[in-house]
Every structure is written in C-alpha cells, then in structure tokens.
Amino acid sequence: MVTSLLKANVAMLKKLLVFTLIMFAFGYALVPFYEKFCEVTGINNLLKPDVLIKENWVDEARWITVEFDANTRGLPWQFRPLQSSARIHPGEAISVMYEITNNSDREINGQAIPSYSPRFLDKHLKKFECFCFTKQVLKPYETRQMPVQFVIEPGLPPEINTVTISYTFFELPGSGSVATK
Secondary structure, rough: OOOHHHHHHHHHHHHHHHHHHHHHHHHHHHHHHHHHHHHOHHHHOOOOHHHHHHHHHOOOOOOOEEEEEEEOOOOOOOEOOOOOOOEEEEOEEEEEEEEEOOOOOOEEEEEEEEEEHHHHHHHOEEEEOOOOHOOOEOOOEEEEOOOOOEEEEEOOOOOOOOEEEEEEEOOOOOOOOOOOO
C-alpha cells in the first residue's frame, strides 16, 4: 500500500511539474502575443506621442488658439496654468505646464477633472500625458509643476478657431483630517 501511495504521489508530482512548466511557457509566450495583438489593434499606440504625431498631419494653413483654465473645488490649493493660451496648428503637439500649491498644513489627495469648450473637442483632443490621469497627493505647503501634452487633430471643424481646456481639482476621500471651512 505504501509503494502504491508513493507511486501515486510521484506521478502527481510529475504532472504538477509538467503543468507548472507549461503554464510558465504559456505566460512567457503571452508577452510577444500581447504586443502583436496591441500592434494590430492599435492599442499599443494610444499614448505614444511619436506614433500619434506621425499618423496625424499638421495643418499649417490653419491656426487654433487654445485657452487654458484651472480651478479648485473645496480645496485649499492654488492651481494655475503657467501660460493662459497658446496658438497652434491642428495636428501640432504641444506641452503646457500647470502649477499647483497646497496652502494647508495637511497632506491632501486631489483629482483633476477636465472639461472642454466646445463640448465635442474631446473627440479631436489626444493627450499623451496629463496630471488628470492619476490622483495627485500634495504634502503641506508643497508646490508642484505638472505637464499636459496633447495634440488637437486636424479634423476639428474649420469654423472653430478658439478652444478652451479647463481642469478642476476636487479633494478625494482619504485626505488627512477634514478640511475646515
């Protein structure tokens, strides 16, 4: 009985080892498969500025004025763009810096929510990098500069010459002590 139990255990161990090796090989093979899948579907190129710029053409015959706005809602933060506007060609990539300062004596978590004017601008605006993608944690009295990199596609209707990109920061739950009002 002991030998049959031992044989069964050894057989199970061999099966588990083979299964483990197969799963490891499968996981290892998934990386190139995933990369190829993303390349074919275009998913891999969503946030790569060089690829996006190559796929867009720059309409040098047209100018768009982009106005930048910054607000906070219920936060003791000072938030502003370092430039109020920019003049760009559709299809041209641009980088804009925003500055934020926590004017309180506590650490605060915040999240920026974008809004656009005209409303359909989001269909023609492609961001490569934005502080609005993640929550921001500012220590007491900390000041930080944060970039936004984007392109406005040439497909924006030709009658639109001025657009506004606005961000509003809101406090997230879990920030230090409750703010005093």
